[in-house]
Amino acid sequence: MLLTLAIKNYALIDSLEINFSDRFSIITGETGAGKSILLGALGLVLGNRADLSSLKDEEQKCVVEAHFDVSKYDLKSVFEASDFDYEEVTIIRREILPSGKSRAFVNDSPVNLQELQGLANFLLDIHSQHQTRDLIDESYQIRILDAVAQNKELLAVFKKDLGVFKKLQKELQRLQAEKQSLLNEQEYNNFLLEELVQANLKESEQEELESEQEVLSNIEFVKENIDKVLALAKEEEIGILSSVNEAKNSLQKLASLSKEYQSLFERINSIYIELDDVVEECVGKQEQIVDDPGRLVYINERLQFIYNLQKKHNVNTVAELLDIQNQLSEKATKFDAIDSEIDQAEVQKEIVFNRLEKTADEISGSRQLTAPKLEQALLEIVRPLGMPDAQIQFEIKPLEQFSETGKDSVSLLFSANKGMKPGPIKKMASGGEMSRVMLAVKAVLAQSIDLPTIIFDEIDTGVSGEVALKMGEIMKEMSKKMQVFAITHLPQIAAKGNQHYKVFKNEVGGVVNSEIKQLDANERVVEIAEMLSGKNITDSALAHAQTLLN
Structure with missing residues (x-):
């Protein structure tokens, strides 16, 4: 969970520090106020590349620091694998020096970007309408199905035996x-x-x-x-x-x-x-x-x-x-x-092969049982999101050889229109449709596994009314098990948050600075009313905003 974000000398931000709460947080602000800058700063924490253009004052270094509560994520083994110091409140810091050199630290220990990216994947997921590449990746599609099927332990056993099997294959080849x-x-x-x-x-x-x-x-x-x-x-x-x-x-x-x-x-x-x-x-x-x-x-x-x-x-x-x-x-x-050695290795290989076949069959059976339930759960979320005729299908086919995930290939098939046969989602879904399916996937996964903090960046673009309301309800439901942020322009979604933050520009002495603040109850009514009616807030807009919040 993201607890605190502190930013100094980044883009339009001179200096800010903001504390966040759990559950569902809303971030709003006018176009150009600095919401994308906030995401850019978080991107640095995730291990994204940086350059001198990120510095507001090119004579001073830029520092972005984020505090995460990782106590519920069971990440000790991840920290140990990367030789990081484990702390329940983990601090990630990025620095960009005026020379252009970038440095990264986890709990004050220097790390490289690859190591930082590996850890950040467990902490924060920034999801926008344009960031749905995972959904077209078959390895991600099979992970969705396995997560809901609770196949984690079976897959761990399978992967361990597969490693032994591959070693025996190499030893046989050598002999x-x-x-x-x-x-x-x-x-x-x-x-x-x-x-x-x-x-x-x-x-x-x-x-x-x-x-x-x-x-x-x-x-x-x-x-x-x-x-x-x-x-x-x-x-x-x-x-x-x-x-x-x-x-x-x-x-x-x-x-x-x-x-x-x-x-x-x-x-x-x-x-x-x-x-x-x-x-x-x-x-x-x-x-x-x-x-x-x-x-x-x-x-x-x-x-x-x-x-x-x-x-x-x-x-x-x-x-x-x-x-x-x-x-x-x-x-x-x-x-x-040597013939005796070969015979012994072949016997061992056969034993491990039979174990792999048995485990792969169990995994495949679990997938076959789970797929229809998952399809139905996704459709129940997707169809109210402006796709009443949507079809979703997980196509499971047997493989000739073992893969890292068993002996199946899994493809996510999709169709948004009545009478159209489902096909691979990467060919059948538009960007908006892909984004809404991904929202449904994340909502279902939130019920099965501990997901990292997720930030939905304007995935509501192009929707309104009841669809927006439904999207807000989905995000709110997700936030019961995880920390969820939504950057939105829609009042229906903004009203669903447990807390509301506003990004705005402030000009002092001809210098523009982006800032963020948490709104109180009254400020929140005004902000949502403005989202409804624009700068000229009417009494009816205020009443509507209050109704949405209630």
Whole structure:
């Protein structure tokens, strides 16, 4: 519910703040007084685009602020989804700076226009004779029927299952594509895997073979140098071992004299032990050195085989080849298991499909039962509004595939003339007829769901007398469950309001300013009398105005 509207520096408005009440509010004023400006300011709150032409004083910023009581709308989840701070009295503010930049705030938190528009849809609905596009939209037509049929819970269940169903469809497509891919590669992958298994690779094998290959390829050079080492080390009188041993014995004799000599002895003793160990190892190597051309041939062939495998798989190590072997093995296992996965996914899809069919049938059945009642309810409202021969029909047809709203298509058919078969409302209804049907729709919906505040902007254009009176009665009835505003030129409608606001121009010092005020009882009689007879108000007009108000 709209509680307060404050406007500064917008179009012809210097500054105003007005509080609104619940039920049915009337807004009147002469043409050009500023009613459209008021709606333009509210449009900014709804997230409409703005520009510098909106500024009355181009040196100052424009601010439009609206306070809404949202406590009855159950909007906490909407606020949470947009990451807004929830307040029962929510404040929306728009600012247009002299630079042309526009800013929007919800409860003092900055928001973008798309987020603001999403929230504003739950708060305020400005409806004019030219704003009936929703009614020609089939998705809106089906929402009308579902709202009256109380299908909200069934649709929530259906949409949840439809989401699961679509995920299962995508998963099946992925599995089937993966199976086809595996099938296309299976024969070649099996060949590669078998080749790697037969190769019987070991992770450190390449390094060991390359080392052995290096030795066998240089066997004479190795033998020559090992022999030389042993000759230098073991020659009896001047060999390295003999010389170091003599030095060790000499230092041993001095070791008992001081710690320094003891340390020198220990160091040379370590050298001798290490040197002796090296010599013994060289002796072992000398005994192992065998010229083995056959082994060298085997190593060369084995390494070439490993190198070929690495080139084929575009890798550099045996470890990487073993990784590829594991991957190919996993693919082979996956191919064996993928049929089982596909079967399981198809079973799950069938279960969800059957649930969807059942829920869709329930939704469709509810629509079929509700459609005639809704048609009759709309006709009871529309026919007294200057369309006595109107026909309204909700045409429900089954769909081949699931949609977001079940398995039906719904079309609103309309005819205003006797003997004319109803057709799609977008082709059959004039602007005025569309507007009156929309009024009937909103009136019926107000009995079924919590609608946001609605502002009817001169939808009574082109009607008068009993039709105007009936329109006023419909709006008044709607206001028992929601806040309703009517901007009107018709006294029959103006007299139905619970409160009455007048928009007028005020000129001070050559500057024109639009203002709005709530009329008291006497002012209201005068305003309605003026709507009846013009500026020259007669006694009969005053009496007629009082009669209408009573």
